[in-house]
Amino acid sequence: MSKIVIDPITRIEGHLRIEVEVDGGVVKDAWASSTMFRGVELILKGRDPREAWAITQRFCGVCTTVHAFASVRAVENALGITIPNNARILRNLVEGIQFVQDHVIHFYHLHALDWVDVVSALSADPTGTSDLARSISDWPNSSPEYFAAVKRKLSTYVESGQLGPFANAFWGHPAYKLPPEANLMAVAHYLEALEWQRDVIRAHALLGSKNPHLQTYLVGGMATPIDPNSQAAINADTIAMLKGLFQKAKDFVNRVYLPDVLAVAPFYLDWAGIGEGVGNYLAYGEYPDKDGTQLFPRGHILGKDISKVLPVDQTKVTEHVSHSWYEYDDESKGLHPFEGETRPKFTGPKPPYDFLNTDEKYTWMKAPRLDEHAMEVGPLARMIVAYASGHKQVQDTVNLVLGKLGAGPEALFSTLGRTAARCIETVVLVDQLLGWTDELAANIKNGDIDVHEGSKWDPANWPETAEGWGFIEAPRGALGHWIKIKNKKIENYQAVVPSTWNASPRDARGVRGPYETALIGTPIADPNMPLEILRTIHSFDPCIACGVHLFDTKGRELNRVTVINPNGSFSPLLKLSGLR
């Protein structure tokens, strides 16, 4: 039995740390840990609830909009505010395009490197790549000359030694299965995705912000002005530009992202049987229409039983700390977020250390449970709940993908399933953006430019105490904020974020979280290069390193992989990059 530790030594503190026990080339047990204390809820106490979103937006550099959104929803829920129809549409648009961007970027810039051997692309025949590209899509950038140019650009970077990833990733690993021609196509699309995402930033700018952080959330609606006669507001020109950008997003998703996933997946069908996880799926649901019906429905599934979609009762959400570095008076049970406490008590080893004491407390993550069940959240959870709820477009898209792969529905419960579900969701969602924009345009045409319900803005109109919760689906899963308001100020604030569900440690009964469960049974070809572990962890799209973005002048921005051999000696592979 040997033990592998993956610990990003990013900046000052660690973030997500994975420890696994390997025996006979297979993972036997796993522990997920977050080694950095956040406790951001603490700085919200005593503040004006209307300003909370501007702080919660800083929880995280990737998920700024969702934390802002969850916060305004929690306050609106507490104060009984119904937002105007236009505000609902604007929120759907801001969030929807964010989702599409997040999923595309996750695939090309994070997850693709788990499946695509970039160095192998250097030996590709550009004509072969062109044939492949043309056989899967009518996307115009597909000529032999185009791919030859990408290959030249790639060689320049590899030869100049500037490409960090090529020095640091696991190139040449036996678990890479794509032919060089497919690898070159993926590299080309990686570059195109980078170019494409500028359109998303433009769409966000049109929806109300010059600043990279959106400034347009407002308790009661949105601060985005709508005025057909003003150049400084959403008007007919803005609508036309938005539609152009959304059409481009749709093109990219349907003609590049989806065909790429369908082209890569057949080489990795064994991953449809790896990385299953807890088999319980939770979705809060998202994208309400005019009547409040959600595009992706709310619900939960237990034990992979898609014949039954169970309702979500927020009172059944609890957080355990029996294996987390916090204190409760009674740690044998979890606490509901309204009663939630953030009393940090670190009992872990003093750095530097080899292992965490996984029998006791080993993470800053609490262990959230729904009715005492560990739940997976994210695109797969949303698609399974939607599929099981009879969502026609989701069912059709799922069936299309499964059909092309020649796989049955059981293939969804896996690492590959998670990656496919993210793409399926993007395909379904990107279709809605144009429709919502038309809805907004029609309202404006009819003279409805209302974006804010202001009757409860003045704290004089608030009750002495109030409590509420705001649910939202973030790209990486169900996000909830819970707020208690007393004397116009925040009395308690708790956020249960998607990665807390997925990276949950064991609870008081010893039940593992989704990452921990999903890793068990994973084959490991080479313990020094645990690519297989990254595949499954990446398939969840972890969102943990939210806290610190310190700039390391020496470029020590990498993961440390430590392999502990049976005899107890260990060989830390500290990979350095960025120094030239």
Added chain:
Amino acid sequence: MLEERNFKTLVLGVGNRIMSDEGIGVHLVERLCDKFSLPEEIQVLDGGTLGLDLIYFLEGIENLLIVDAVQADLEPGEMIRLQDDAVPAFMSLKISPHQVGVPDMLFAAKLRDVIPQRIVLWGVQPSLVELGMDLSPLLESKMDTLMAHVLEELVGFGHQAALK
């Protein structure tokens, strides 16, 4: 609502505003905007902890000035100035999209051919990195010096900033 102005210089404060000294870059740009009137060709941005999203703002500029907390094995409060190729630009193996930092952003900017001609980074070694909206007293006491460096860089780029 989409302003297409032609900026010559971008002052980019990065860091996490809720992690005390980690947010010094953001504190700096906030104060720069509060205290000084800057010419139109300078864009000042609070980049927070956003990664690749920021590349958009590099398009078309000549000069990029980054202010950030740095891990440079210095004494807390000490500053470092890096220029052009000395500013690390690479893409790292990541567990989470949150690990996309300034080096990744600069590297991606190179791939997209939107890397500015001149890049200067002013970094400060933090003394306190934990939850909090304020700087530590030590870094607070360095803010005037840091601001002076920033203003000097702007002059070097050919700009004038005046006290409001």
